[in-house]
Amino acid sequence: MYGDEFSEIYVSYYEGKGKDYDAEAEEMVSLIRGRKADTASLLDVACGTGEHLNRFGQLVEHVAGVELSESMVAVGRDRFPHLSLHQGDMRDFDLGRTFDAVTCMFSSIGHSGDVEGLQSTAKRIGEHLVPGGVMVVEPWWSPEEFIDGYVAGGVVERDGRTIARVSHSERVGDATKITVHMAVADAERGLRHFTEVGLLALFTREQYLTAFDQAGIDAEYVTGGPLGRGLYVGTRR
Known part of the structure:
Protein backbone atom coordinates (compact mmCIF):
# COMPACT_ATOMS: atom_id res chain seq x y z
CA MET A 1 0.00 0.00 0.00
CA TYR A 2 1.01 3.65 -0.46
CA GLY A 3 2.53 3.69 -3.92
CA ASP A 4 3.75 6.72 -5.84
CA GLU A 5 0.33 8.01 -6.90
CA PHE A 6 -1.21 7.73 -3.45
CA SER A 7 1.81 9.32 -1.74
CA GLU A 8 1.56 12.30 -4.08
CA ILE A 9 -2.01 13.23 -3.06
CA TYR A 10 -2.09 11.76 0.47
CA VAL A 11 -1.70 14.99 2.43
CA SER A 12 -3.87 17.09 0.10
CA TYR A 13 -6.79 14.72 0.57
CA TYR A 14 -6.63 14.43 4.36
CA GLU A 15 -6.02 18.14 4.91
CA GLY A 16 -8.95 18.80 2.60
CA LYS A 17 -11.04 16.53 4.84
CA GLY A 18 -10.07 18.63 7.85
CA LYS A 19 -7.12 16.79 9.36
CA ASP A 20 -5.22 19.36 11.45
CA TYR A 21 -1.59 18.26 11.67
CA ASP A 22 -0.60 21.34 13.68
CA ALA A 23 -3.21 20.77 16.38
CA GLU A 24 -2.46 17.05 16.57
CA ALA A 25 1.27 17.66 16.97
CA GLU A 26 0.65 20.23 19.69
CA GLU A 27 -1.67 17.79 21.50
CA MET A 28 0.89 14.98 21.38
CA VAL A 29 3.79 17.15 22.55
CA SER A 30 1.69 18.54 25.38
CA LEU A 31 0.80 14.99 26.42
CA ILE A 32 4.44 13.92 26.25
CA ARG A 33 5.76 16.90 28.20
CA GLY A 34 3.13 16.28 30.85
CA ARG A 35 5.11 13.10 31.57
CA LYS A 36 8.60 14.26 30.62
CA ALA A 37 8.90 18.03 30.80
CA ASP A 38 12.45 18.18 29.41
CA THR A 39 11.63 16.35 26.16
CA ALA A 40 14.07 17.60 23.53
CA SER A 41 14.11 14.77 20.97
CA LEU A 42 11.32 12.82 19.25
CA LEU A 43 11.11 9.93 16.81
CA ASP A 44 7.98 9.46 14.70
CA VAL A 45 7.57 5.83 13.59
CA ALA A 46 5.70 5.20 10.32
CA CYS A 47 5.92 8.93 9.66
CA GLY A 48 4.52 8.86 6.13
CA THR A 49 5.48 11.99 4.21
CA GLY A 50 6.58 13.73 7.42
CA GLU A 51 3.59 16.03 7.97
CA HIS A 52 3.36 15.36 11.70
CA LEU A 53 7.15 15.24 11.92
CA ASN A 54 7.50 18.70 10.40
CA ARG A 55 5.10 20.07 13.01
CA PHE A 56 6.88 18.17 15.80
CA GLY A 57 10.09 19.84 14.64
CA GLN A 58 8.60 23.24 15.40
CA LEU A 59 7.97 22.16 19.01
CA VAL A 60 10.87 19.84 19.82
CA GLU A 61 14.56 20.57 19.29
CA HIS A 62 15.53 17.38 17.47
CA VAL A 63 13.19 15.11 15.47
CA ALA A 64 13.59 12.13 13.17
CA GLY A 65 11.22 9.84 11.31
CA VAL A 66 11.20 6.30 9.94
CA GLU A 67 8.85 5.09 7.20
CA LEU A 68 8.58 1.83 5.22
CA SER A 69 7.15 3.25 1.97
CA GLU A 70 9.95 4.47 -0.29
CA SER A 71 7.53 6.71 -2.19
CA MET A 72 6.32 8.32 1.04
CA VAL A 73 9.92 8.97 2.08
CA ALA A 74 10.70 10.43 -1.35
CA VAL A 75 7.74 12.83 -1.14
CA GLY A 76 8.70 13.78 2.41
CA ARG A 77 12.32 14.49 1.51
CA ASP A 78 11.16 16.66 -1.38
CA ARG A 79 8.69 18.59 0.79
CA PHE A 80 10.83 18.83 3.91
CA PRO A 81 14.53 18.59 3.00
CA HIS A 82 15.49 19.79 6.48
CA LEU A 83 13.99 16.72 8.16
CA SER A 84 15.83 13.52 9.07
CA LEU A 85 13.74 10.87 7.28
CA HIS A 86 14.84 7.22 7.25
CA GLN A 87 13.43 4.42 5.13
CA GLY A 88 12.81 1.35 7.29
CA ASP A 89 10.37 -1.19 8.69
CA MET A 90 8.79 -0.41 12.08
CA ARG A 91 9.43 -4.03 13.09
CA ASP A 92 13.21 -4.05 12.68
CA PHE A 93 14.60 -0.51 12.19
CA ASP A 94 17.64 0.67 14.16
CA LEU A 95 18.70 4.33 14.11
CA GLY A 96 21.56 3.74 16.54
CA ARG A 97 20.36 6.27 19.12
CA THR A 98 17.61 6.92 21.64
CA PHE A 99 14.99 9.66 21.97
CA ASP A 100 13.04 11.34 24.76
CA ALA A 101 9.80 10.44 22.97
CA VAL A 102 8.55 8.08 20.28
CA THR A 103 5.22 8.51 18.49
CA CYS A 104 3.32 6.34 16.00
CA MET A 105 0.37 8.24 14.54
CA PHE A 106 -2.64 7.73 12.27
CA SER A 107 -3.20 4.06 13.27
CA SER A 108 -0.01 3.06 11.48
CA ILE A 109 0.72 0.43 14.15
CA GLY A 110 -1.91 -1.70 12.40
CA HIS A 111 0.61 -2.26 9.60
CA SER A 112 2.82 -4.29 11.95
CA GLY A 113 0.99 -7.33 10.59
CA ASP A 114 0.34 -9.76 13.44
CA VAL A 115 0.99 -10.20 17.16
CA GLU A 116 4.61 -11.10 16.53
CA GLY A 117 4.98 -7.98 14.40
CA LEU A 118 3.34 -5.88 17.11
CA GLN A 119 5.77 -7.26 19.68
CA SER A 120 8.72 -6.55 17.39
CA THR A 121 7.50 -2.99 16.81
CA ALA A 122 7.01 -2.42 20.53
CA LYS A 123 10.54 -3.70 21.16
CA ARG A 124 11.93 -1.30 18.54
CA ILE A 125 10.04 1.58 20.15
CA GLY A 126 11.31 0.65 23.61
CA GLU A 127 14.91 0.33 22.46
CA HIS A 128 14.76 3.80 20.89
CA LEU A 129 13.50 5.43 24.12
CA VAL A 130 15.69 6.77 26.91
CA PRO A 131 14.81 5.49 30.41
CA GLY A 132 11.84 7.62 31.43
CA GLY A 133 11.12 8.41 27.78
CA VAL A 134 7.50 8.64 26.63
CA MET A 135 5.68 6.63 23.97
CA VAL A 136 2.42 7.67 22.28
CA VAL A 137 0.79 5.20 19.86
CA GLU A 138 -2.47 5.87 18.03
CA PRO A 139 -4.03 2.42 17.43
CA TRP A 140 -6.19 0.95 14.72
CA TRP A 141 -9.61 -0.38 15.73
CA SER A 142 -9.79 -3.33 18.10
CA PRO A 143 -11.66 -6.49 16.96
CA GLU A 144 -14.79 -5.62 18.94
CA GLU A 145 -14.89 -2.02 17.63
CA PHE A 146 -14.32 -2.69 13.94
CA ILE A 147 -17.41 -2.54 11.70
CA ASP A 148 -17.20 -5.27 9.06
CA GLY A 149 -18.23 -3.99 5.64
CA TYR A 150 -17.65 -0.33 6.56
CA LEU A 202 -7.00 -5.92 14.65
CA PHE A 203 -5.23 -6.10 18.02
CA THR A 204 -6.96 -6.36 21.38
CA ARG A 205 -6.17 -3.96 24.20
CA GLU A 206 -4.54 -6.83 26.08
CA GLN A 207 -2.29 -7.60 23.10
CA TYR A 208 -1.15 -3.98 22.91
CA LEU A 209 -0.47 -3.67 26.63
CA THR A 210 1.32 -7.03 26.77
CA ALA A 211 3.57 -6.09 23.84
CA PHE A 212 4.49 -2.76 25.43
CA ASP A 213 5.11 -4.36 28.81
CA GLN A 214 7.43 -6.94 27.23
CA ALA A 215 9.29 -4.04 25.60
CA GLY A 216 9.90 -2.42 28.98
CA ILE A 217 7.20 0.22 28.63
CA ASP A 218 4.60 0.87 31.33
CA ALA A 219 1.61 1.82 29.19
CA GLU A 220 -2.06 2.66 29.57
CA TYR A 221 -4.94 3.16 27.20
CA VAL A 222 -6.32 6.71 27.09
CA THR A 223 -9.65 7.49 25.42
CA GLY A 224 -10.00 10.18 22.78
CA GLY A 225 -7.07 10.95 20.51
CA PRO A 226 -7.10 12.68 17.09
CA LEU A 227 -9.15 9.92 15.43
CA GLY A 228 -11.28 8.94 18.41
CA ARG A 229 -9.59 5.53 18.56
CA GLY A 230 -7.79 6.31 21.80
CA LEU A 231 -4.06 6.38 22.51
CA TYR A 232 -1.57 4.12 24.18
CA VAL A 233 0.68 6.26 26.33
CA GLY A 234 3.60 4.83 28.24
CA THR A 235 6.94 5.44 29.91
CA ARG A 236 10.15 3.43 29.36
CA ARG A 237 11.24 1.72 32.56
Missing part, protein backbone atom coordinates in the same frame (compact mmCIF):
# COMPACT_ATOMS: atom_id res chain seq x y z
CA VAL A 151 -17.80 2.07 3.61
CA ALA A 152 -16.35 5.59 3.59
CA GLY A 153 -15.98 8.27 0.96
CA GLY A 154 -15.28 11.90 0.32
CA VAL A 155 -14.42 14.52 -2.28
CA VAL A 156 -12.08 17.47 -1.75
CA GLU A 157 -10.81 20.31 -3.91
CA ARG A 158 -7.29 21.34 -2.95
CA ASP A 159 -4.02 22.44 -4.58
CA GLY A 160 -5.69 22.75 -7.98
CA ARG A 161 -7.01 19.19 -7.91
CA THR A 162 -10.30 17.45 -7.26
CA ILE A 163 -9.74 14.23 -5.33
CA ALA A 164 -12.41 11.60 -4.70
CA ARG A 165 -11.88 8.67 -2.33
CA VAL A 166 -14.13 5.65 -1.74
CA SER A 167 -13.16 2.75 0.53
CA HIS A 168 -14.57 -0.58 1.68
CA SER A 169 -13.30 -2.41 4.77
CA GLU A 170 -13.85 -6.06 5.57
CA ARG A 171 -12.57 -8.40 8.23
CA VAL A 172 -10.16 -11.09 7.05
CA GLY A 173 -9.11 -13.24 9.98
CA ASP A 174 -7.55 -10.96 12.57
CA ALA A 175 -7.09 -8.07 10.15
CA THR A 176 -8.96 -5.40 8.24
CA LYS A 177 -8.66 -5.51 4.47
CA ILE A 178 -9.16 -2.01 3.11
CA THR A 179 -9.74 -1.44 -0.59
CA VAL A 180 -9.43 2.21 -1.60
CA HIS A 181 -10.34 3.74 -4.97
CA MET A 182 -8.99 7.21 -5.72
CA ALA A 183 -9.93 9.46 -8.63
CA VAL A 184 -7.84 12.59 -9.20
CA ALA A 185 -8.50 15.34 -11.75
CA ASP A 186 -6.58 18.50 -12.59
CA ALA A 187 -6.20 20.78 -15.58
CA GLU A 188 -2.68 19.66 -16.45
CA ARG A 189 -2.93 15.86 -16.18
CA GLY A 190 -6.66 15.32 -16.68
CA LEU A 191 -8.45 12.48 -14.87
CA ARG A 192 -6.72 9.41 -13.45
CA HIS A 193 -7.77 6.56 -11.19
CA PHE A 194 -5.88 4.10 -9.00
CA THR A 195 -6.59 1.51 -6.34
CA GLU A 196 -4.78 0.70 -3.09
CA VAL A 197 -5.36 -2.42 -1.00
CA GLY A 198 -3.99 -2.77 2.52
CA LEU A 199 -4.21 -4.92 5.64
CA LEU A 200 -4.31 -3.50 9.17
CA ALA A 201 -4.20 -5.93 12.08
